Amino acid sequence: SRANIGVVGLAVMGSNLARNLAGRPGNTVAIYNRSADKTHHLATAHPEAEFVTADTVEEFAQSLSTPRTAIIMVQAGPATDQVISQLADVFEPGDIIVDGGNAHFTDTIRREAELAARGLNFVGAGISGGEEGALNGPSIMPGGSAEAWNTLGPILESIAAVADGEPCVTHVGTDGAGHFVKMIHNGIEYADMQLIAEAYDLLRHAAGLSPQEIADVFRQWNTGVLESYLIDITAEVLGHVDATTGSPLVDVIVDQAGSKGTGVWTVQSAVGLGVPVTGIAEAVFARAISSSGASRRAGGGLPGPTPTDGKSGSAIGDAQGFIDMVEQALYASKIVAYSQGFDAISEAASEYNWSIDRGEIARIWRAGCIIRAQFLDRITEAYREQPELPLLLAAPYFHSALDDAQTPWRKVIQAGVETGIATPAFSSSLAYYDQIRRERLPACLIQGQRDFFGAHTYKRVDAEGAFHTDWSADRSESRVD
Numbered sequence: 414s415r416a417n418i419g420v421v422g423l424a425v426m427g428s429n430l431a432r433n434l435a436g437r438p439g440n441t442v443a444i445y446n447r448s449a450d451k452t453h454h455l456a457t458a459h460p461e462a463e464f465v466t467a468d469t470v471e472e473f474a475q476s477l478s479t480p481r482t483a484i485i486m487v488q489a490g491p492a493t494d495q496v497i498s499q500l501a502d503v504f505e506p507g508d509i510i511v512d513g514g515n516a517h518f519t520d521t522i523r524r525e526a527e528l529a530a531r532g533l534n535f536v537g538a539g540i541s542g543g544e545e546g547a548l549n550g551p552s553i554m555p556g557g558s559a560e561a562w563n564t565l566g567p568i569l570e571s572i573a574a575v576a577d578g579e580p581c582v583t584h585v586g587t588d589g590a591g592h593f594v595k596m597i598h599n600g601i602e603y604a605d606m607q608l609i610a611e612a613y614d615l616l617r618h619a620a621g622l623s624p625q626e627i628a629d630v631f632r633q634w635n636t637g638v639l640e641s642y643l644i645d646i647t648a649e650v651l652g653h654v655d656a657t658t659g660s661p662l663v664d665v666i667v668d669q670a671g672s673k674g675t676g677v678w679t680v681q682s683a684v685g686l687g688v689p690v691t692g693i694a695e696a697v698f699a700r701a702i703s704s705s706g707a708s709r710r711a712g713g714g715l716p717g718p719t720p721t722d723g724k725s726g727s728a729i730g731d732a733q734g735f736i737d738m739v740e741q742a743l744y745a746s747k748i749v750a751y752s753q754g755f756d757a758i759s760e761a762a763s764e765y766n767w768s769i770d771r772g773e774i775a776r777i778w779r780a781g782c783i784i785r786a787q788f789l790d791r792i793t794e795a796y797r798e799q800p801e802l803p804l805l806l807a808a809p810y811f812h813s814a815l816d817d818a819q820t821p822w823r824k825v826i827q828a829g830v831e832t833g834i835a836t837p838a839f840s841s842s843l844a845y846y847d848q849i850r851r852e853r854l855p856a857c858l859i860q861g862q863r864d865f866f867g868a869h870t871y872k873r874v875d876a877e878g879a880f881h882t883d884w885s886a887d888r889s890e891s892r893v894d
């Protein structure tokens with residue numbers, strides 16, 4: 414038993430994670446893959462890693478010191494269940510099985526309970542950062558028991574990305590908490606990308622800027638409050654010229670967005686929890702609209718203003734003024750999307766009995782993952798100052814940022830409405846904002862309607878209890894509780 418950590422599943426993610434682990438002092442890494450050729454190929458290609466190879470799951474178990482710790486990186490779903498079951502048969506009580514794949518958090522809750530009944534520790538760990546992150550330092554979101562974290566923590570800390578000298582990993586919470594938080598990370602990533610795409614659309618088709626000019630705008634933005642990985646890569650993509658046609662690459666890419674499903678999971682879970690994640694939902698729906706070929710073809714001739722082609726001038730007088738307003742609108746909408754994501758985390762924590770430190774979540778997203786951004790420092794600070802903060806938007810820093818952004822946010826959305834450029838994520842973020850700050854909402858009328866057709870009752874602002882109006886007779890009111 415020479416290895417202190419093992420990796421099962423040696424496709425891109427597993428191989429890179431195994432190499433990352435092997436490169437850290439103190440680690441000896443056992444590797445195992447269903448098809449043994451991948452195991453030997455990895456060991457041969459990277460002799461410096463000094464991997465301990467195993468051809469069978471039994472050999473793999475024997476090569477690990479106890480308590481055994483193994484990270485699974487295989488396809489999510491049935492494949493993960495098969496691998497867990499094989500490891501559970503050869504592991505012993507106290508050993509730790511980590512699933513680093515993109516599991517649904519409810520599968521993780523189920524698996525943790527099943528393995529706990531057999532005395533095994535199961536940890537669902539969200540790992541973000543793609544292939545490059547896995548190799549050089551991902552952001553890691555582990556759930557599972559505190560006991561498992563004691564053994565696993567130092568190993569994960571050794572391979573995680575580092576921000577301000579701190580590793581981007583923390584014990585998120587018990588059982589499925591880690592995979593839930595990873596799912597919300599991906600949902601926020603959808604919202605962030607959609608907001609950036611809307612900003613591009615406005616600059617291109619309302620302000621009439623070229624992709625090269627917009628790339629420069631994004632480079633400029635990346636030195637301010639919006640500084641982030643996604644803004645950075647957006648500038649790279651917009652600045653890239655297609656070698657075949659000489660056109661900006663963005664003009665030859667088919668405008669139908671794909672997805673692997675974690676955005677849908679986020680929205681489904683949030684709907685179940687009753688948390689409005691409107692920014693994420695609009696982002697998921699916008700991808701669906703982009704890919705709805707037949708509807709888009711049928712909708713093609715519908716009346717309305719036609720956005721400029723982005724080559725023949727501008728619908729906006731003061732281009733630089735507009736660019737600055739779009740920056741503010743993007744920032745304000747982004748604050749709303751993150752606030753909503755953190756609301757989903759709070760609600761799930763209370764539903765599933767997880768103790769989640771939201772400041773720690775923002776902290777571990779500062780490096781290694783796709784949504785890494787300067788702005789996460791502000792979120793960490795907000796939760797450190799006020800751990801029970803009920804609404805991220807209302808923290809003093811964000812309150813003030815939203816105050817500054819008011820006029821530009823509204824004007825940019827107006828410009829979209831007038832020019833026929835849809836801004837679903839900008840607009841839904843503002844709609845959420847205007848509802849959450851409103852003293853009275855028209856929900857009073859909805860309660861009246863519900864009482865009318867279904868006797869669902871309503872509460873009064875001036876009295877305790879539930880009331881019903883006898884709508885079909887004399888319209889007298891009675892207290893019904």
Ligand code: NDP
Nearest residue numbers: 422423424425426447448486487488489492514515543544
């Ligand atoms: P894949 O998701 O493509 O999975 C391939 C691996 O799964 C191979 O090692 C394969 O073994 C193994 N496998 C599949 N079915 C079985 C089975 N029934 N029994 C045993 N092993 C099986 O690999 P990736 O590296 O892309 O991703 C691994 C995990 O990490 C996934 O859950 C993914 O969602 C997640 N992830 C991926 C990211 C990415 O950027 N790709 C980012 C973050 C997470 P064999 O070689 O024998 O076929």
